[in-house]
Amino acid sequence: MSTATLPSPRPGTLKRFVERYPFLPALVIAFVLLALNGLYQPRSISFTGITGLTKTYLALMMLAIAQTYVVYAGDIDLSAGAIVSLVNVVIVVMMEKMGGTGFSVIAALVVGLLTGLACGIVNGVVVAALRLQAIVATFATSIFFTGLALYVMPVAGTPAPATFWRTYGGRFFEIPFVYFAVVLLAVVLYVLARTRLATQLLAVGDDAQAAFQSGLPVTRIRIQGYALCGLFAALAAFCITGDTASGDPLVGGKMTLFSVAAVVLGGSALSGGFGTVVGSVIGALIIGLINSLVFFVGTPSEWQNLVQGLAILVALMAGVLVGRRARA
Amino acid sequence: MSKIELRGVSKAYGATLALRRGDLSIDAGEVHVLIGSNGSGKSTLCKILAGSVRPDGGEILIDGKPVTITGPRSARDHGIGIFYQELSLAGHRTVAENICLPDLPATRAGFVDRAALDARAARYIALFEAVAGEGFAAETAVENLRADQRQLVEIMKALATEAPVIIFDEPTSALDRAQVDRFFDILRDLKAQGRSIIFISHRMDEIFAIGDRVTVIRDGETVGTENISETNPSAVIRMMVGGQDELAAGNSAPPAAASTARVPVLTAKGLSGKGFANVGFEVAKGEILGFGGLHGQGQSSVLRAIFGVNPIAAGEIVLDGKPFAAGSPREAIRRGCAYVSGDRGRDGVISGRPILENVTPIHYLRQKLKLARPSALAERVKPALEALHTKFGGLSHPINSLSGGNQQKIVIARWLIDRPDVLLLDDPTKGIDLSAKADLFALIRKLAADGMGIVLYSSEDAELLNNADRILVFNGGSVRRELTGADRTRYNLYQAAYEAA
Numbered sequence: 001m002s003t004a005t006l007p008s009p010r011p012g013t014l015k016r017f018v019e020r021y022p023f024l025p026a027l028v029i030a031f032v033l034l035a036l037n038g039l040y041q042p043r044s045i046s047f048t049g050i051t052g053l054t055k056t057y058l059a060l061m062m063l064a065i066a067q068t069y070v071v072y073a074g075d076i077d078l079s080a081g082a083i084v085s086l087v088n089v090v091i092v093v094m095m096e097k098m099g100g101t102g103f104s105v106i107a108a109l110v111v112g113l114l115t116g117l118a119c120g121i122v123n124g125v126v127v128a129a130l131r132l133q134a135i136v137a138t139f140a141t142s143i144f145f146t147g148l149a150l151y152v153m154p155v156a157g158t159p160a161p162a163t164f165w166r167t168y169g170g171r172f173f174e175i176p177f178v179y180f181a182v183v184l185l186a187v188v189l190y191v192l193a194r195t196r197l198a199t200q201l202l203a204v205g206d207d208a209q210a211a212f213q214s215g216l217p218v219t220r221i222r223i224q225g226y227a228l229c230g231l232f233a234a235l236a237a238f239c240i241t242g243d244t245a246s247g248d249p250l251v252g253g254k255m256t257l258f259s260v261a262a263v264v265l266g267g268s269a270l271s272g273g274f275g276t277v278v279g280s281v282i283g284a285l286i287i288g289l290i291n292s293l294v295f296f297v298g299t300p301s302e303w304q305n306l307v308q309g310l311a312i313l314v315a316l317m318a319g320v321l322v323g324r325r326a327r328a
Numbered sequence: 329m330s331k332i333e334l335r336g337v338s339k340a341y342g343a344t345l346a347l348r349r350g351d352l353s354i355d356a357g358e359v360h361v362l363i364g365s366n367g368s369g370k371s372t373l374c375k376i377l378a379g380s381v382r383p384d385g386g387e388i389l390i391d392g393k394p395v396t397i398t399g400p401r402s403a404r405d406h407g408i409g410i411f412y413q414e415l416s417l418a419g420h421r422t423v424a425e426n427i428c429l430p431d432l433p434a435t436r437a438g439f440v441d442r443a444a445l446d447a448r449a450a451r452y453i454a455l456f457e458a459v460a461g462e463g464f465a466a467e468t469a470v471e472n473l474r475a476d477q478r479q480l481v482e483i484m485k486a487l488a489t490e491a492p493v494i495i496f497d498e499p500t501s502a503l504d505r506a507q508v509d510r511f512f513d514i515l516r517d518l519k520a521q522g523r524s525i526i527f528i529s530h531r532m533d534e535i536f537a538i539g540d541r542v543t544v545i546r547d548g549e550t551v552g553t554e555n556i557s558e559t560n561p562s563a564v565i566r567m568m569v570g571g572q573d574e575l576a577a578g579n580s581a582p583p584a585a586a587s588t589a590r591v592p593v594l595t596a597k598g599l600s601g602k603g604f605a606n607v608g609f610e611v612a613k614g615e616i617l618g619f620g621g622l623h624g625q626g627q628s629s630v631l632r633a634i635f636g637v638n639p640i641a642a643g644e645i646v647l648d649g650k651p652f653a654a655g656s657p658r659e660a661i662r663r664g665c666a667y668v669s670g671d672r673g674r675d676g677v678i679s680g681r682p683i684l685e686n687v688t689p690i691h692y693l694r695q696k697l698k699l700a701r702p703s704a705l706a707e708r709v710k711p712a713l714e715a716l717h718t719k720f721g722g723l724s725h726p727i728n729s730l731s732g733g734n735q736q737k738i739v740i741a742r743w744l745i746d747r748p749d750v751l752l753l754d755d756p757t758k759g760i761d762l763s764a765k766a767d768l769f770a771l772i773r774k775l776a777a778d779g780m781g782i783v784l785y786s787s788e789d790a791e792l793l794n795n796a797d798r799i800l801v802f803n804g805g806s807v808r809r810e811l812t813g814a815d816r817t818r819y820n821l822y823q824a825a826y827e828a829a
Contacts, residue, residue, distance in 0.1 A: 019469065194439040196432045199421070203429055206418035213380045213416040214485070215400040215430040274420040 022267035023279030025322035029265075029315050030282050033289035041296040051176045055169065057288035058178055059084070059239035063255055064262035064280035065189070066232030071263050072201040073225045074208065074272025075127060075134040079142035080233050080259055083119045084252025086145045087112045087237035089153035092160050092247030100161025113234045119145055120230020124223030142256070149249035156248035160241050168242025181239075189277050192228075201225050205272025258287055261312060265319055286315055329392050331356040331524045332377070332408075332493055337386030338548075339372050346372040348548035350386065354493065357522040359515060361535045361556070364545035365568060365622075365789060365822065370528050371413060373545070374495045377526075378410035379403030404430065409489030413497040413528075415482045419471035424449035426470055427484045452484035455514055459507045476502040483511060487518075494518070495526040500534060501624075512538050530622050532561045532826045546570050565826065569818045590615075592646075593781035594750045596634065599643035603629035604805040607643070611750065611781040616772065618796025619785035621825040626805035627785040631752045635667040636660040648749055661693055666748035668740055670758030670787075676739035677727055684709060684723040687742045694746045712744035713737070715774075717767050733764025740768070751775065753784045757791060769795050789821055801825055 018024055038045040044053075063080055070077045091108040098104030119141070126137045170177050192198060200221045204211045212218045233252075240251055260270075262283030268275025290311045299307050330353040337350040347369040354360050362370045375381035377388070379400040387394050390406055397403050403410070417426050424446055425432075433444035449466050464477050473481065479502045486494055500508050515525055515538055529535055535542060536556060544551040544567040551567050590612040599607040604626030611617045619627040633640045636654030645652045647663055654660035657667070669675035678686050684702060687709045691697065706723055713720070716737040720730060727735055736756065743751065753772070757765045773795065776782050786792050792799055799811040801824035809824035811817075 191439070194442075196434050196438065196440050199425060199429075199432060199440055203418040203421055203425075206420050207416075210412075210416035210418060211429075213378070213400055213410075213412055215379075215404050217401065273418065 021276075022274070023276050023282050024267075025319045026266050026279055026282040026286060028322065029318055030286050030289060033286060033293060033315075037289055037293050037296060040293065040298075044292060044296060051178065053285075053288055053292060054178045054182065055176075055243055057284055058181060059236045059243065060255060060258055060262065060287065061281045061284040062185075062232050062236035062239055063252075063259040064266070064284040065185075065277050066229040066236065067259040067263050068266075068268060068275060068277045068280040069201060069225045069228040069232070070134075071260075071268055071270060072198070072205050072272060072275060073222050074205040075222060075225065076138065076260065076270070077123060077226065077229050078135060078138040078256055079119065079123060079145055080229060080236075081252035081254065081256030082142035082145035082149070083116055083230055083233035084237045084240060084255060085249055086119065086149040086152070087115050087234045088241050088251050089149045089158075089247045089249050090115050091237065091241060092158050093152055095161050095164060096158060100163055102163055105161065105164050105167075109238060112237060113231060116230040116232075116234025116237070117227055118230070119233070120227040121223060123230070124226030127226065128219045128222035142253075146249070146253065153247050153249050156246070156250065158247040160245050160247065165242050165245035168239070193277070197221065197224055197228070202273055202275075205269075205274070207273075259284070261316075262287055265312075265315060267319065287312065290315065330354060330389075331391065333389040333392075334373070334377070335387050335389070337373065337376055337383045337388065339369075339376060339381060339383050345548055347376070347383075349550065350376070350545070350548070351550040352526075352543055353553070354524045354526060356492070356524055357519050358540040359519055359525040359527050359538050361539035361542040362526060362528045362545060363530075363535065363542060363564065363568065367787060368545045369548040370545055371497055372548075374410065374497050374526065374528065377403065377408055378412075378495060379408075400430075404489060404491065407492040408495065409486050409491035409493070410495040411482050411486040411497055411499045413501075415478060416485070417470045417478060417481060420469055422467050422469055423453065423464070423473075423481050423484075424466040426481055427452055427488050429485070430489065448488065449484075452488050455487070456480050456484070456507070456510060459504075459510045476504060476507060479503060480507065487514070491523075493524045493526070495528075497528045498530070499527075500529055500531065508534065530826055532564070535564075536561065544568055561826075562823070565819060565822045568822055593648060594634075594783070595646040596630075597644050599630060599633065599640060599645070601629065601633045601638060601640045601642075604633075604802075606806055609800055609807070611783055613779045613781055614776050615798070616776050616782045616784055616796050618792040618799035619783065619802060620789065620792050620796075620799045620811075620821050621802035621808070623787055625802040625825075627802050628754050629805075631667065631754045631783065631785060634660070635665060635752055637667075658693065661690060661748075664749040665752065666690075666743040666750065667752045667754065668736075668743070668756045670755035672732070672735055672739060677735055680726055680728060682724045683720055683727055683730075683738055686727045686738050687712065687723075688745070690742045691745045708745055709741070712741040715744060716741055716771055731760075731764075733760035736760050737764065737767070740771070747778075747780065749781060751780055751782045753782065753786075755785055755787050757786065757788065765791070789818055793818060793821070803827065 034045060043049050063084060066080050067077060091112040094108040094111055095104050098107065123138055123141055126132055126141060127134045168177055172180065200216055203216060204218055204221050208218055237252065244251065263275070263280045264270060265283030265286050266276065266279025266281070268279055290308060294304050294307050294311065332354040334350055334352040337347060339347040350369060350373045352373065362373070364370050372381060376383045377397070379397045379402055388397060389395070395406055397406060418429065421429065427449040428445050433441040433448060435441045446466060453466055460480055461474070461477060464473065470478060470481055479499065483499055486496065500511065503511065518525060527538065539556045541553055541555055542559065542564060543553045544564065546568055551570065592610045593613050594611040597608045607626070607630050609617060621627065629638065632638050634645060636656045636659055640653065647665065652663060654663065654665065684705060688705055691708065709723065718734055718737040718741065720734060727738060730738065757768060769791065772782060772784070784792065784796055793816055799816055799821065800807045801809045801811065801821060803825055811820055
């Protein structure tokens with residue numbers, strides 16, 4: 001690097017770099033994990049392997065993004081996974097009832113987005129307007145949303161129409177569909193990062209009182225954060241429906257805390273005010289890579305959870321250490 | 329006609345009346361100074377005007393028309409901008425973003441207009457370019473700035489509102505001379521544009537350098553308004569003091585300690601550390617030494633440093649004739665030093681735990697108790713609580729069930745089971761009711777009479793004047809003046825506290 005040859009005009013170049021791009025440590029960890037995956041299973045880093053990984057973990061990436069917007073403002077959404085379940089069963093039931101045509105898919109997706117949005121707004125109103133504790137309030141709404149999902153589809157297993165999952169798993173112009181989704185996602189994230197809302201959410205997360213005194217409509221901003229979270233949770237549900245090709249009223253539940261972990265792995269502060277969505281995407285990728293690595297290494301099935309948990313802890317610690325060293 | 333007029337505005341927080349009757353009249357094109365001692369209601373008045381506090385009563389007129397200010401946004405719409413004393417910055421955001429935060433420039437599509445944002449911020453950054461100091465740039469995150477630089481950002485943010493009326497609530501407390509001079513030049517420009525400035529400062533020289541008129545607030549009430557050109561610092565101080573210059577009866581007698589032989593229990597020489605420099609004093613057995621002056625002039629820092637919370641950079645302390653340098657509160661407690669803070673939530677109360685547990689931690693530490701029987705402990709605890717007239721349901725009730733005053737009594741009671749030699753009181757009556765205060769000071773005087781050495785810092789001047797045998801007035805981190813005997817008057821206290829640092 002050129003900075004090494006200069007007589008170090010600013011001692012904190014690396015520090016400024018990490019401050020600017022807080023997801024760098026996560027990116028390093030993701031590459032290390034990718035290399036390890038390749039070491040144990042060369043095929044896993046082939047084009048097909050990466051495509052499969054993306055296909056499986058795109059849902060978690062979406063949910064991590066969803067979680068990031070509420071964490072920006074210092075809030076948290078423990079119902080994100082339940083929203084995924086609800087949207088999943090709503091769209092599957094709707095597509096099935098309407099006969100699984102192309103039109104029914106589009107209509108179901110629109111209804112799915114609206115469902116996610118509605119759930120997000122409910123969360124936002126409960127937390128920001130009624131001023132209940134975010135952790136407990138969204139835990140409560142998660143139970144409520146799960147209840148709705150069970151009402152819509154009491155038993156898992158209704159298949160999604162082939163039109164839907166064939167598109168998700170298929171190819172266009174020889175390029176897998178998921179990559180189109182990733183590119184579209186990147187554009188959406190780029191656009192969202194430039195909205196006033198992103199800056200306002202971060203300002204609220206930094207110091208809600210200061211933001212209020214500055215004249216920001218704090219309640220409205222927080223509700224908008226939750227609404228955005230609901231929308232991305234719906235997108236996560238689309239991905240998971242495409243991946244599993246069926247409806248399951250409990251499919252998203254265990255994803256909630258993974259999404260929180262992904263946000264933290266990505267370098268965002270749970271206290272709010274600081275973070276990036278790109279980091280959260282990488283964080284979700286790290287979790288995916290850990291899961292596949294545990295599998296490829298050949299861990300006996302009864303040890304897989306334990307090793308997974310340890311690996312996530314190690315990744316967290318590595319991220320903290322790298323970040324701290326770079327910032328010191 | 330006045331630009332802004334406040335008539336009989338009032339605000340109460342629970343039982344505490346923060347502002348009894350605030351009257352204020354601001355003309356266009358003037359710098360109007362607000363002055364008053366700690367807790368007199370200046371900041372409350374400003375926050376009401378800025379919309380971050382809702383008034384309970386009174387009326388606000390802008391350009392002669394009555395208005396209701398419903399929130400900070402509505403205040404901006406009415407043309408009022410404010411610099412908050414405690415700052416209103418987002419630490420992780422950049423300087424430029426903070427300056428424009430209240431009104432982020434947006435493109436038609438709703439995106440942040442970076443070019444417009446940078447251009448707008450650059451205008452205000454340029455105003456302070458020469459004095460902002462190293463590392464100050466539009467893209468720096470505010471959390472990486474020094475205290476004075478943050479204050480400059482808050483000033484820029486207030487200026488960026490371009491409001492016809494701008495309130496500055498102690499904008500200069502961290503600034504150096506050059507920065508203040510530059511700021512005053514800018515204020516004079518604003519004035520020339522016909523804008524109105526409300527300016528709060530505790531530095532008398534600044535007030536006379538920049539102000540056109542001065543309004544004095546005392547105990548939540550507007551006392552009067554004078555033209556700066558027709559008054560002088562001592563007249564202003566007399567307005568702040570009012571008619572309450574007499575000492576409480578029975579206390580004007582020479583302190584007991586002076587008559588008997590003075591036995592110093594705590595001596596400090598040349599103490600320096602973060603927030604204070606070269607502080608020296610001596611407390612004798614049975615003496616109450618007062619620390620006075622404006623808020624945050626180093627009084628708390630000295631007490632916390634002695635108690636081992638913060639490090640001491642230089643100087644020495646002697647406790648009971650032996651050198652004393654506590655590295656931690658634990659060590660200080662073992663040596664017989666006690667500390668009670670006004671910030672109960674942070675330093676005192678063990679929230680959510682029973683009263684018994686809240687009274688006994690010091691007892692555990694000093695007696696090195698390993699196991700305890702609640703019934704035996706309760707016996708030891710009772711006299712301490714009774715001495716303070718503490719009202720409580722039962723020892724097993726959680727401490728949060730008590731009022732603020734009674735919570736503070738519990739915190740103080742924990743020091744009474746094993747008596748310390750020295751008691752450091754750091755604004756102990758903050759936010760507690762009058763009767764609890766009276767109980768507290770009765771106890772403090774009794775403890776002194778029993779031979780304890782007490783250092784009392786209070787932000788309420790009456791408490792100091794009525795209880796302390798001697799008062800050291802702090803200003804800018806060091807002791808400006810010592811008041812003894814008949815010199816202990818409110819006038820002298822204010823004069824030493826408000827004179828130019």
